[in-house]
Amino acid sequence: MPPTDASTDAASAPLTDGSPGPGEDKDPPQDTDAEDTLDLRLPTEFIAFLAGQEPEGDRPEPAAAPRLTPVPPASADLLDQVGDWGPTDTPAGAFQLVPVRVERDLPLLGRWMNDPAVAAFWELDGTQDLTEKHLNAQLAGDGRSVPCLGVLDGTPISYWEIYRADLDSLARHYPARPHDTGIHILIGDIARRGRGLGGILLRSVADLVLDKRPACARVVAEPDIRNTPSVAAFLSAGFRFAAEADLPAKRAALMVRDRSLRHLL
Template identity: 60%
Template sequence: MPPTDASTDASTHLTTDTGTASAPGNEDTLELRLTDDFLALLSEDTGSEDTDPCDGGTGAGQGGRPANGELLDHLADWGPVATPAGTLHLVPVRLGRDVPLVSRWMNDSAVDSYWKLGGAEDVTANHLRAQLDGDGRSMPCLGLLNGTPVSYWEIYRADLDPLARRYPARPHDTGIHLLIGPVAQRGRGLGSTLLRAVADLVLDRRPSCARVVAEPDLRNFPSISAFLSAGFRYSTEVDLPDKRAALMCRDRLLRDLM
């Protein structure tokens, strides 16, 4: 998974990333292979009846299973959603089509300081390929706003990620990472708008998911503020391999109140 995060809205010099731990590639996210039997069980699971929120404390893969999209409820079919900024559509990344754009965003100095994916296009391609060729627990997407790519997303199963070892994870917890690509789109409140829209989209399209989580760096006050503005709440602090993070949650039960 990507590294530490940067600001969502507050500064044009910073970009948004809600990643957890390691830098290049997806070694942490994909370090444990899920068995076929376990994948089948997950696809049949309708979720837990436990609704206690955050208690403190498809795809384009090569192996068949990611293409089915069971682990993320067929994200590729979620469709567009209206936001105050325009119509947002999450579209799974295609390597042949999208690597140059995503790589260009990753080579922005402000972005690279957090995501650590600058350099040749192969660096970005390998990071994307690790997810697309995986078991489907993490899906890289472009966020199209009124048809124009303005953001890069990673939607992932937090309950199947090493992050789950650091907090009381629940079945189907879903995590998000966000990068606002064009510099001109940063620092205008767009990040908060998109974060709210995508979190609510996850809750709408994943009925088994009771909460959406993110883990911005605890020192990144602008990013935490943006999540709060997007309807997330601060839950607890978690120690990750390269940062101390604020665990932020958007709960299904509280979404109409925040």
């Protein structure tokens, strides 16, 4: 979780046989009341004929059972393939989350992080090494956070981190539920700020999360409580203010968008 948060118009940062079991007789007890039962011993060939099988002596050796590799759960990708979510229509245009590639995107993200409005909350200004280290830490992880460019009508204008809030250190600071999904955002294109775009995109991305992650019941965020524009953008996007949380690097406003309320707020 990044240490701080920038204005949503600028940024909202992070922070399993039938063999007997033990103790069981290997041979079942004989039925002592079955004295009148005839002990018929049928030829092996006849038994095989009745069973529709070849006689025992002619049957090939059974093939060895294939060695099965354990199949990871469907959510082994902890965020259900963010890169495959595809574009979504928004009032501002066609929007898509595109997972970051450091070699392609570092120069652009480095410039955004050095914007004073962003740097005040993300604290990744300076040389590109800081931004590169931050990105690599996420990309080298287990997939609980996916850094993305937000592309509007073909142009990258924002940076996003979609993360598993229930698996993040944030979960120690609020009553997390399984599959809670978190959002960090910054609007890098200065010309796009101050026009309500943050709220529009936040609502669209929250809807994407709820549509693409059926196990997720809540989308959460934790902008800095001082970041009034960011909090306002989340509210306009259908999030509710749930609580204040003292995080290691900031006092945050815990914002929650509930699946059960998504069509009401």
